Amino acid sequence: MTAPTDFRDMTRALYAVVSAAPGKRDWQGIRHYxxxxxxxxxxxxxxxxxxxxxxxxxxxxxxxxxxxxxxxRFSEVELTHEALIFGNVARLTSVYEFTWKSPTETRHGRGVNFFTVIHEGGQWKIMSIVWDNERPGLTLPSSLL
Incomplete structure (x- = not known):
């Protein structure tokens, strides 16, 4: 994988899997990331x-x-994406919006994923993903949008 275009492919693939219907999520298809x-x-x-x-x-x-x-039914869509690369390490910031829909309730929101990625064996690999969602008293700053 080359950067940064393929980082976007990585985050899109992850969002596609988590957004798939129950029983249809292809987790093995993203494990290699x-x-x-x-x-x-x-x-x-x-x-x-x-x-x-x-x-x-x-x-x-x-x-x-x-x-x-x-x-x-759950879906996430990436709104913004930023990659900062130094040598064999990268930090990705991915802002998303989500929809969570149960038989009785629908919720919408936004959040941010922070990825730490390393270059190893000729490939970029996710070492960590940490995220949080907006909530009362916590909104995404304009610098992330």
Whole structure:
């Protein structure tokens, strides 16, 4: 993979998989983008308003997403994308909007994924993805849009 065009291909592929219908998500089709030791981190606020970080391996992330979205239609679309590359490391910033639709409720929102990517074995591999979504009191700054 060359950069930065292929970084956009990477993020689009990830969004396409998570946006697929339940039972139709091709996780194995994107596994090659991830380093074997990659971490995927969901952040946010718990029910009491305290910050949390759920740190997962790729396989733990897949299981988590499949359980959370089993009865839900979910889609994410990338709004903006920025890559900063230095040698064999890169930081990607990907702003997205999402739609979460259950049989009784529809939610829309935006968030940001921060990727840490390394160049290894002739390929760029995701070492980590950390994200958070907008919520009351937290909106995306104009510098990310």
């Amino acid at each position: 991830y380093h074997t030791d990659a971490r995927v981190v969901r952040t946010g606020l718990d029910a009491a308003g305290a910050p949390f970080a759920k740190i997962m391996s790729f396989d733990e992330y897949v299981a988590n997403v499949e359980s959370l979205l089993q009865e839900v």
